[in-house]
Amino acid sequence: MKYEGMIFRPPSEADSLILQVTVGCSYNRCTFCGAYQGKSFRVKRFEEVKEDIDEVSSYGQRIRRVFLADGDALSISQKELLRILDYLKMKLKGLERVGIYANARDILRKSVDELRELKNLGVGIIYLGLESGNKEVLKRIKKNATVDQMVRAAKRVKESGIQLSVTVLLGIGGVEMSHAHAEDTGKVLSEMDPDFVGALSLMVVPGTPIEREIETGKLVLPTPFGLIEELETMIIHCQFTRCFFASNHASNYLPLRIRMPEEKEEALRRIREVLKRKDPVLLRPEYLRAL
Numbered sequence: 171m172k173y174e175g176m177i178f179r180p181p182s183e184a185d186s187l188i189l190q191v192t193v194g195c196s197y198n199r200c201t202f203c204g205a206y207q208g209k210s211f212r213v214k215r216f217e218e219v220k221e222d223i224d225e226v227s228s229y230g231q232r233i234r235r236v237f238l239a240d241g242d243a244l245s246i247s248q249k250e251l252l253r254i255l256d257y258l259k260m261k262l263k264g265l266e267r268v269g270i271y272a273n274a275r276d277i278l279r280k281s282v283d284e285l286r287e288l289k290n291l292g293v294g295i296i297y298l299g300l301e302s303g304n305k306e307v308l309k310r311i312k313k314n315a316t317v318d319q320m321v322r323a324a325k326r327v328k329e330s331g332i333q334l335s336v337t338v339l340l341g342i343g344g345v346e347m348s349h350a351h352a353e354d355t356g357k358v359l360s361e362m363d364p365d366f367v368g369a370l371s372l373m374v375v376p377g378t379p380i381e382r383e384i385e386t387g388k389l390v391l392p393t394p395f396g397l398i399e400e401l402e403t404m405i406i407h408c409q410f411t412r413c414f415f416a417s418n419h420a421s422n423y424l425p426l427r428i429r430m431p432e433e434k435e436e437a438l439r440r441i442r443e444v445l446k447r448k449d450p451v452l453l454r455p456e457y458l459r460a461l
């Protein structure tokens with residue numbers, strides 16, 4: 171397998187084969203994101219992807235899941251994506267699910283029928299980074315999509331029958347926007363009604379514009395307990411049909427795995443207990459936090 175640069179994947183794709191079909195992110199300007207710094211975006215040629223698929227299929231192992239990297243593989247043209255998925259299906263007989271990162275604009279460029287075509291060829295889950303449901307915060311972090319676009323994109327994925335996993339970022343609004351960010355994010359997540367939510371905490375990546383904002387005092391990060399307060403507010407405003415909400419990413423101080431709606435009240439009770447005691451021992455130690 172020929173990988174270019176660092177490869178990122180969602181935690182739930184830990185056991186998947188990572189197939190790099192694009193290099194970097196076609197947008198690459200979110201102020202907090204250092205994932206693809208220095209990588210010029212390009213779509214890999216089909217022949218390059220085919221070589222990797224041929225190599226892995228020659229091992230004779232049963233591969234159930236594939237994740238298409240890098241940042242927004244859904245930006246590939248429909249024709250090319252179908253070609254890759256077709257070939258994957260042909261070569262990996264045990265393939266059950268293909269996962270892919272996408273941004274709202276990529277999704278909105280596809281019709282429901284086009285998304286269904288992808289589903290029929292194996293795409294079972296799309297990972298979308300909402301980061302915040304607050305308009306002002308989205309603008310400040312240069313997310314390249316409005317709240318309305320995020321919600322429309324989410325609904326389109328749901329309509330196609332592909333599972334939707336949405337990521338949000340605790341702390342991204344700083345102290346100033348903390349409450350509004352958490353409340354609006356909970357409300358927007360409810361509108362999106364995804365199958366999965368992953369709440370991560372902002373980790374400042376050296377060299378990113380947000381690091382500069384913090385250094386100059388333009389953005390002040392919430393304390394660890396401030397982040398947990400955001401989590402509480404967010405969850406209060408989340409109303410889902412059926413969703414698995416996880417804050418167990420390594421960046422978080424309080425790891426939780428919540429089945430919503432049934433475990434919501436129990437999760438809030440736990441969070442409130444931690445906030446009442448404000449004992450650092452209850453939090454994940456700093457040295458264990460990572461991206």
Ligand code: SF4
Pocket residue numbers: 195196197198199200203204205206241242273299
């Ligand atoms: S957060 Fe996503 S869309 Fe934004 S720069 Fe990073 S990879 Fe690209």
